[in-house]
Amino acid sequence: MKVKVKLYATFSRYHPGTLAGTPFEVELPEGSTLKDLINQLEIPESEVKVCFVNARIQEMDAPLNDGDDVGIFPPVGGG
Amino acid sequence: MYLVRVNMTNRTYQVTEVPEKYKYLAGRALTSNIVADEVPPLAHPLGPNNKLIFSPGFVTGTSAPTAARISVGGKSPLTGGIKEANAGTSWGADLAVMQIRGLIIEGQPEEKDKFWGLHITWDGKPKVEFFDATAYTKQPLSKVYPPIYEKFGERVSVCSVGAAAEYGYCNSGVCFNDQSKRPSRYAGRGGLGAVMASKGVKFIVLDRQGAPGVEIADKALFEEGRKKMIDALRTHAITKPKGGLNSYGTAILINIMNEAGGLPTKNFSSGRFEEAPKIAGEAIFETNKVRKGKEIFNHACSPGCIIQCSNTVYAEDGSEITSCLEYESAWSLGANCGISNLDDLAMLNHLCNEYGLDTIETGTTLAVAMEAGVIPFGDSKAAINLVHEMGKGTPLGRILGSGTETTGRVYGITRVPTVKGQSIPAYEPRAVKGIGITYATSTMGADHTAGYTIAPEILGVMGKVDPLSPEGKAALSRAFQATTAFIDSSGHCLFIAFAILDIASGYQGMIEEINGVLGTNWTADDVVKFGAEVLKVERKFNEAAGITKAADRLPEFMKQEPLPPHNTVFDVPDEALDAVYAEL
């Protein structure tokens, strides 16, 4: 299956050359979870703070489906 | 510590010791208590009976980190209720070092076209002199700050108001200098700039030379607290050096709110802006890197800040367009107006600083004007022209300067995002329910800083709760509002909350710093009690001013129009909204 991924803030270094938030496609085995995706992208799990799948916040064990829209963030804050 | 009372009817002043009843109040707690005690609730906000009060927080002016905040209070011309707005600036620290716990500006001169400057120095105690400042009016603030520094010396701190305030706009802030003497740090919300201008005051210049500094009752305890606070700020991923805020500024939030479907777009008609990444903190950082040929990390707005979240936006040729472009401003003037041209967005921000406008209220007003067809959504050049109209005081500019609600009424628009007359900031209540409760019930009108439930609802700070669910959110908002009222009185920048809400020793550190300064024995429970007392005082003033719980509601369209992408409405029951203060 394929999912659409967007990496933000410092995570853009795991997909260099584009502005943070630029979507790219990732091919994953069926039945993969958010955690599998993060491992495949070689992002250290401990650095991941908040993940969105289709605009909803999800935990690491959330299963992914073909066509999902995923956003991955390190800790961010502002006001 | 002193109270300095300046009477602008006859340009006299009085310096007294802080009375017993105010001894343990500072910042927002002090400004709100003085407003409640001295301003008749039905006074016209721009009339002689309103007062403008400045108060630094408990630890402002000490060596505590990230603590140079100044609270400004009065009755708001925008909401008709009590108002406290605060800013980070050396001006706040200087007032504290001169041992001025409260500066009260009252009365009103008879001559309407004359403006005055106050020059406050230390002469064994605070001393106030008046100078004619009429010649500095109706000009962009970046033109009038340099001659003021020239006149009074490089070391002074400068508070001022811009043209927007001189015209009496409900959208006008009180401006303070940043560390590079830019007129750019605003106590922006609620129109307090117009209150200052209504007193005939254009400048308040502080010269701290020779001043004794803040007295600290228990130095060892203060030091202990300060160290804990520094440790927390230096270790938390959001607040540490080269962390989120220091790298990308507050505009780092553009993308996460967009992902969450909670970034109000084109006058609150969607929770997602297609072009959000172009106006986000990351885009500002990358654009600066290309234009300046190196990575540029953010700077401190005020002395002693170790978070340092303030960015600068540079033009193609490397010159500065504006500093600082905050999340709220990048959103209000950007996504909410459908604008994604970063240079024009930075220019809009700059012009707000030049004319003394609140960036949030300006962006939400422009978006309502866009909805009305005055200019198209996304037309950044036309938006720049409208801000110039505001700065020039043309009839259209005056309508816009009256704020979002008035503009909506003038053009017959129903989608007007305001609560108690103040526009809703950058988090969409239909997608994030807790913050909607804060907007509805805050004594300040719609104000995200009043109870920042975004921390657990979106950012995963202090736990995680589902943003779309209304469950338990009244209690969450209440707790945040009370704690915030305390932090707003402490003198710390609210951004310390990211670290101290996650790191318990940091929270303890804040309390120890304050106990150290005051010689008190306050506990974590006292913090919440203190905050709740402040809220009660504010609430009582509002009720006497005619703002009752019936005003604790979001605009009707938010209950009726589903917001994409979640297609949800604001479904928090009215009883839950009423419970926020009923159970305080």
Ligand code: SF4
């Ligand atoms: S964290 Fe940012 S806004 Fe707060 S005091 Fe520091 S530079 Fe100013």
